Amino acid sequence: MIGIKTMTEVLEKIKSIIKDSKTFALLSKKNSEDCRLLAKEALKSALSKNNLEVILLAEEVNFQKKWGDLLSETKESLSPRKTSIRIPKNQYKIKELSYEDGNEFLSLLVTTENKELDKNAIILEPVLPKADAVFCFFEPSEIETLREFAKEIEFPPKEKIIFLAENGTTFAEKITHIIKAIFPAALSLQSVSTLLFASLITETNNFIRPVSQEVLRFGSEILSLGADKELVKKIINEEKTISSAQLLGRALARTQIDETFGASWTFLSQKDLEKTRNSNSSSQFFYNIVKNLRENIPSGPISLLFWQAPSENIRRNSDFLPERLETEFLTKQANQNVFALAAAEEEKILLPLAAVLGMKLQSKYFISGPFDNFSEAELRFRNAFKEIFSIKI
Known part of the structure; x- marks a missing residue:
């Protein structure tokens, strides 16, 4: 597991992981802060734009409702779910498998040579989507959270699990460093830069919280890449009633x-x-x-x-x-x-x-x-x- 502490120390490792991976899972805790979820959406958009598969799990309803205008280009349905239908071969000699697509039901037809299939002998099991690499937008100490996600996806080896933990660097900066190192062209996409800018604004409370000159320069850099400042302002101001x-x-x-x-x-x-x-x-x-x-x-x-x-x-x-x-x-x-x-x-x-x-x-x-x-x-x-x-x- 990689805990991101100094970005320059791990970027090469992350580049190697992404280069060797085709399917990614981006995980965040229930009720995570908007800054984490927006940064996650930016990374998801960059990966998707580069034809890499992102396993989509259920998203926060309130987050989707609030930031819907910003997520229009990244919104997708949940990833397809597979189910394994297992029939014991030592009990049944299977001759043929087929299906019929009716108006209300899809019927699976199992032809056996020795005896009629007993429904109690059939085992239905969900097949978890397998991730080649995982980005966790929470702390490495959240073991219980990892266990919960293990019910939804099949994790890769621990060296391909990347944690984006709090360490004084904003989540927008961390994701920008990753995208810049691997998919630099994605930063010029307005959808990506706007998500990153929104993440930065929410994490710093519109720069009301004490921030460094480096963070201020980063904000200017994201705006220069084409981030839609007015759209972010409109969404945030809707809460200021x-x-x-x-x-x-x-x-x-x-x-x-x-x-x-x-x-x-x-x-x-x-x-x-x-x-x-x-x-x-x-x-x-x-x-x-x-x-x-x-x-x-x-x-x-x-x-x-x-x-x-x-x-x-x-x-x-x-x-x-x-x-x-x-x-x-x-x-x-x-x-x-x-x-x-x-x-x-x-x-x-x-x-x-x-x-x-x-x-x-x-x-x-x-x-x-x-x-x-x-x-x-x-x-x-x-x-x-x-x-x-x-x-x-």
């Missing part, structure tokens, strides 16, 4: 800094969401609130957002309900449910808290709940912090 600004104002007013635990605590009631006309309950929506809070307050290492929403709204719109709590949630009688989102600048900061709460990280955040009320949610997190601090030396 009066409703979202009003909700951010309420969130700022309801935020407290707890220096003991190095965390900020924000509470939004159902009325806050209703009065500001915000009905979105996706994980990315609430994560964006936290990101904006962190840009406006001297937040600690961890930011916590607690919000209250009607059960029906969560059932209809949310994409984060933990599977292990789904049954419990659906049988709740309360009209309101409280959820909590914990976020940090680096995933490793959240790992101890997530472990104590028994939660799985989703990029730089995780969501916990449902809780019956704010008090229960707050107490659960305070006890988790106390447990972490009690074992520290």
Whole structure:
């Protein structure tokens, strides 16, 4: 497995891997940040334009909806899926295989010489698409994430698995280095340069976050290649509504800094969401609130957002309900449910808290709940912090 630390140290290795590969898988975690997904789309576009096959897995619905105008040239259906139909040769002597294409069904016809085929003897097995090389847009330590993807694709040898981990270089820069070294002509394609520019803008929050002169020069370089700045601006500005600004104002007013635990605590009631006309309950929506809070307050290492929403709204719109709590949630009688989102600048900061709460990280955040009320949610997190601090030396 290759962890990309210094790009110049691994580019030759990546060039060799791509040269020897025909089929690629580009993997990202559920609810990954837009900057990672946009960089992944740019690499996918460059590979596809060079007649290399990219295994397409299910994409984030909210991401596709938000960036649809940008993805029009890279959108495709999922990769074809194969299924193996196995018949035991020691039981049946197969004479002929054929099929009939009817109006409603495709019928497979198996002619046997010794006896009629028993349906219980047939074994149906999915044949996983095989990747010659894999790009992982997450940390090498995400073993559980790799195991989940192993159910969807057949992985190559570990030396052909490339991790694009966080190391101070933006994802747009990393992918640009790779494309420039292998498919330089692809950078002149507006679809590719625009995806890279969008990735850079989202990762730096339109350069509001502190960036180096090198990153600023890189942004200018991408624009000079033909990136559609106005299209990216249009997509991002669609989220900047009066409703979202009003909700951010309420969130700022309801935020407290707890220096003991190095965390900020924000509470939004159902009325806050209703009065500001915000009905979105996706994980990315609430994560964006936290990101904006962190840009406006001297937040600690961890930011916590607690919000209250009607059960029906969560059932209809949310994409984060933990599977292990789904049954419990659906049988709740309360009209309101409280959820909590914990976020940090680096995933490793959240790992101890997530472990104590028994939660799985989703990029730089995780969501916990449902809780019956704010008090229960707050107490659960305070006890988790106390447990972490009690074992520290």
